[in-house]
Amino acid sequence: MLLIDCPYCGAARPEIEFRHGGEAHVARPRDPSALDDAAWAEFLYFRANPKGLAAERWRHVAGCGRFFNAIRDTVSDRFVCTYPAGEPRPDVESASVGASA
Amino acid sequence: MPSVMTKPVARPRGPLDGRALPRGEDFRLAVSPAAGRILLRGDAAVAARASAAFGAPLPTRSGAVGARSDRAALWLGPDEWLLIAEGEAPAEIIAPLSAALADRAHSLVDVSQRQIGLDVVGPNAARALTAGCPLDLSLAAFPVGTATRTLLAKSEIVLWRRAPEHFRVEVWRSFADYVASYLSEAARRAPRAGGFA
Ligand SMILES: [Zn+2]
Numbered sequence: 001m002l003l004i005d006c007p008y009c010g011a012a013r014p015e016i017e018f019r020h021g022g023e024a025h026v027a028r029p030r031d032p033s034a035l036d037d038a039a040w041a042e043f044l045y046f047r048a049n050p051k052g053l054a055a056e057r058w059r060h061v062a063g064c065g066r067f068f069n070a071i072r073d074t075v076s077d078r079f080v081c082t083y084p085a086g087e088p089r090p091d092v093e094s095a096s097v098g099a100s101a
Numbered sequence: 102m103p104s105v106m107t108k109p110v111a112r113p114r115g116p117l118d119g120r121a122l123p124r125g126e127d128f129r130l131a132v133s134p135a136a137g138r139i140l141l142r143g144d145a146a147v148a149a150r151a152s153a154a155f156g157a158p159l160p161t162r163s164g165a166v167g168a169r170s171d172r173a174a175l176w177l178g179p180d181e182w183l184l185i186a187e188g189e190a191p192a193e194i195i196a197p198l199s200a201a202l203a204d205r206a207h208s209l210v211d212v213s214q215r216q217i218g219l220d221v222v223g224p225n226a227a228r229a230l231t232a233g234c235p236l237d238l239s240l241a242a243f244p245v246g247t248a249t250r251t252l253l254a255k256s257e258i259v260l261w262r263r264a265p266e267h268f269r270v271e272v273w274r275s276f277a278d279y280v281a282s283y284l285s286e287a288a289r290r291a292p293r294a295g296g297f298a
Binding site: 009010011017064 | 163164177178179181235236249250251252257
């Protein structure tokens with residue numbers, strides 16, 4: 001079973017305790033009524049879906065209950081790192097290129 | 102709060118009443134004594150004040166338990182604790198906590214009847230739990246005095262190791278029959294006593 005590091009529990013925990021929560025760092029527009037339909041649809045429905053490193057929200061739902069963020073490689077399913085919600089996306093692009101080579 | 106109940110904990114019909122539970126040498130299952138159970142959420146300052154009001158220290162380390170006589174505070178999350186006081190009415194726990202926390206943002210929820218405790222005891226206890234729980238329950242990885250929310254097969258539980266061969270499982274009452282059946286069956290199919298290599 002895949003183990004995922006929960007930044008709040010400070011431990012590697014089994015993946016079935018977690019739920020995927022979609023793309024991370026998607027900020028809700030401050031003034032939705034100022035947006036046209038295309039921009040609103042962009043916020044609601046369009047996601048990056050990269051092949052490679054993706055920043056995602058995860059929730060330790062059957063553990064501490066907290067949402068956090070993770071950088072996961074969508075090709076290998078490897079979790080590169082996890083970090084508390086609210087922190088900026090860490091710069092791990094270069095590390096990953098080295099790791100996957 | 103207008104009037105605080107001083108009666109002992111009411112004991113409504115339990116989900117496992119009348120049910121024969123395993124009572125073998127290697128594996129025993131028993132419904133835990135009635136208890137007041139409170140979920141407290143708040144920040145570190147709330148935890149510090151609540152420790153004094155509750156009478157057992159609220160731990161700040163993940164997975165830790167602060168226990169004193171028949172009271173225990175289980176760390177469930179960075180701002181969430183399960184407070185268990187055996188044989189006490191929830192109102193008796195809530196009243197002093199409410200008073201101590203009155204001027205700080207917090208939430209206190211009485212979950213005494215939402216869940217029941219199951220004591221899982223014996224040299225086969227860890228083996229039976231491991232049949233449905235994905236955690237490493239060896240003594241090194243999950244020592245005495247550790248508690249966490251986790252899964253047992255399809256049910257969410259809180260698992261607390263009280264002694265090397267004694268676990269407390271806190272489970273929502275509608276899952277109690279499922280969990281008791283699952284553990285009984287797991288113990289029956291793995292009758293060999295012993296822990297982990
Ligand atoms: Zn966690």
